[in-house]
Amino acid sequence: MKTKILYVEDEPFLGKIVKESLESRQFDVRMVADGKEVMSAFMEMKPNIAVLDVMLPGKDGYTLAKEIRQIDPNLPIIFVTAKTQTEDLIKGFEVGGNDYLRKPFSMEELIVRVNNLLQLTQKQQASPKENIAIGKFEFAPQRYELRKGDSLRKLSHREAILLQILAENQNNNIDRKTILMRVWGDDSFFNSRNLDVYITKLRDYLKEDDAIEIITIKGIGYRFVVG
Amino acid sequence: MKTKILYVEDEPFLGKIVKESLESRQFDVRMVADGKEVMSAFMEMKPNIAVLDVMLPGKDGYTLAKEIRQIDPNLPIIFVTAKTQTEDLIKGFEVGGNDYLRKPFSMEELIVRVNNLLQLTQKQQASPKENIAIGKFEFAPQRYELRKGDSLRKLSHREAILLQILAENQNNNIDRKTILMRVWGDDSFFNSRNLDVYITKLRDYLKEDDAIEIITIKGIGYRFVVG
DNA sequence: TGAAAGGAATGTTAATTAAGGTTAATGCGT
């Protein structure tokens, strides 16, 4: 699945160039020009990263960053602005930004910084060879085995992948869609029902430990909480 | 314990200023001027972050970054250099750098970027929101659970977010609009009615404790008072 | 000045729709 960029820029000419340039690098870009429209676009598209101009009609980039931070404390945010003063940069980081790029900037630099942030914020997922501790259980992803004390349960392929995705993202929300794409490769209606079935199975397998819970977030996905 | 910075810089004058400036911010700084000495200093001090000049006697910064990456794939690395070309910057990220600062730079900017990277790499797995005490209740935002004594009520996603917003802002006015944006992402008519419904639900859940009240401030929003 | 009227904002409860959960039956490859 493509990485989704929410790009907020009110200069149409610059905006178009940057958007196309990012798209040519296989990013899925949504551009918004008016500050007031950003939050609804944000909720709708659920971007992986936000690139914000600071000076905007409607609402400025700093305010937007603050609002985004309230909803998602982990989303990478890059400011791209003509404001070159150090104080402006500091403010950008203060409101929750993770990088600050002064205009004019080179496209290459933006792309490199976008990728850098995406990498930094991705979970350094335990290499799938290592066993993962899940409450009182221990999960061996490569062997599809779920252990608790002396009892052992062999998982099927789908069960194992699903559990691995959940375990890798403990305490974080996981999109239904993300799961569907990773386990089934598409998010059709039937696979979506299928996911329900597998969630039920995993809940059943894990019910011996009360500290473990797969919380449903209706309309969004799941959150796997342990302890 | 202080955050340890490994600072590699061969210009003694600049180096001294930066080092002292970082130390005045409570960082524990070790400065190395010769590229060849960096790796042993690295192994010895086990820094939390590295700030590298690129052009150095002995071994250049890019090479150092590569060597550091072999040992620690997650250590934040910032390049600080007089090389202003985009290609140099790209190379910096390619070899594993996480930020790139062109000389001359302001101390403030360096510090802000250092802190940003430290935060980004720490935030990783641990985002366990702490339980919030609400009068006689205890609310576990991660698990969407509201407890009072031995009784437990599981909240839905919307209920939980709303309660969290209220609880975070105990005794302060909260704009309706702010709530709507955070819970629904927009403040349309229907969602506004929706908010009323959820406020009613929370009032119902919390009515067992008389000290808790969700006060309506007509035309503004709500105030959540406890005790 | 203050009581009544009117209206907008909010409260409450219920009905509706949509999402997800559960269990069982079916399909399909080995």
Place this chain on the structure above:
DNA sequence: ACGCATTAACCTTAATTAACATTCCTTTCA
């Protein structure tokens, strides 16, 4: 035939919309 994966049928719960009630602020007029 076995084991998993998929589809289906039916059930439960959350979220939204709707309908009607209330509150409280504002306006107006005695």
